Amino acid sequence: MKTVYGVIGDPIEHSLSPVMHNAAFEAIKMDSIYLAFRVRTEDVEKVLSGAKSMGMVGLNVTVPLKEKVMEYVELDPLARKIGAVNTVDLSTGIGYNTDGMGVRKALEEKGVLLSQRNVILVGAGGAARAIAFLLAEEGAIVTIVNRTRERAISLADTIGGEVKGVGLDELEGLIGDADILINSTTVGMHPNVNESIVSSDMMHSDLVVFDIVYNPIETKLISEARIAGAKTIDGVMMLVHQGAESFRIWTSKSPPVGVMERAVRDALK
Ligand code: ATR
Numbered sequence: 001m002k003t004v005y006g007v008i009g010d011p012i013e014h015s016l017s018p019v020m021h022n023a024a025f026e027a028i029k030m031d032s033i034y035l036a037f038r039v040r041t042e043d044v045e046k047v048l049s050g051a052k053s054m055g056m057v058g059l060n061v062t063v064p065l066k067e068k069v070m071e072y073v074e075l076d077p078l079a080r081k082i083g084a085v086n087t088v089d090l091s092t093g094i095g096y097n098t099d100g101m102g103v104r105k106a107l108e109e110k111g112v113l114l115s116q117r118n119v120i121l122v123g124a125g126g127a128a129r130a131i132a133f134l135l136a137e138e139g140a141i142v143t144i145v146n147r148t149r150e151r152a153i154s155l156a157d158t159i160g161g162e163v164k165g166v167g168l169d170e171l172e173g174l175i176g177d178a179d180i181l182i183n184s185t186t187v188g189m190h191p192n193v194n195e196s197i198v199s200s201d202m203m204h205s206d207l208v209v210f211d212i213v214y215n216p217i218e219t220k221l222i223s224e225a226r227i228a229g230a231k232t233i234d235g236v237m238m239l240v241h242q243g244a245e246s247f248r249i250w251t252s253k254s255p256p257v258g259v260m261e262r263a264v265r266d267a268l269k
């Protein structure tokens with residue numbers, strides 16, 4: 001009998017997680033299937049206990065349920081700090097957050113380490129929060145830049161330590177000294193494909209530019225970074241690596257990351 005995994009959220013029909021995880025199961029010949037379920041916030045508790053009763057092993061959790069799920073699982077310490085769960089191991093009842101880890105792995109894969117590196121994180125929403133905690137944990141020197149300056153300051157305060165929060169008007173002046181620039185805003189996302197938080201003339205060739213937007217894969221920011229000669233990492237890599245970390249948690253197997261990446265890129269074509 002197949003083992004069933006899935007993702008819950010609302011809306012959910014455009015989720016790329018089923019394509020990604022089913023490709024992984026097939027590649028390593030696991031008799032498992034991954035499905036997407038549209039779930040309303042008020043049904044989360046019933047869904048979690050029903051899924052467990054039916055023998056499901058793992059769930060991913062996406063917008064708008066990442067906070068609600070916290071009420072019904074035991075929290076992994078990083079998920080507790082971030083204040084959001086994107087992965088539930090139904091066999092243990094533990095909730096994790098693999099979003100920040102996805103960023104770390106995607107950088108690591110390109111040979112980019114975070115310790116003592118000067119990182120500018122643009123954005124102060126949910127995605128930024130997961131990434132900011134991870135960056136701080138890895139010993140990066142983090143500046144959070146956000147259109148609404150108060151949100152940047154508030155997120156920096158939540159993380160504590162040396163993390164600074166500033167407004168978008170300071171971005172240009174900061175990039176010269178930065179090693180890594182991460183966009184965690186929705187700027188450049190379809191349909192606003194001609195928008196970018198920075199242009200090529202503001203970037204330098206030693207910079208690593210990571211855009212978490214994956215629709216389109218080649219965002220305006222990524223193409224501007226290429227013009228500047230910077231190293232680039234696109235949003236597919238965060239998606240793939242957060243999924244790969246979930247896969248590792250559920251199965252204790254090494255995820256076929258290359259297969260997962262190809263499945264996502266093909267689906268986005
Ligand atoms: P998510 O949970 O996906 O991160 P969010 O909480 O809505 O989404 O956050 C979106 C982020 O993109 C915010 O940092 C937002 O800036 P504000 O806090 O000022 O709203 C940022 N953002 C969205 N559109 C933007 C734009 N046109 N220019 C600059 N920043 C933008």
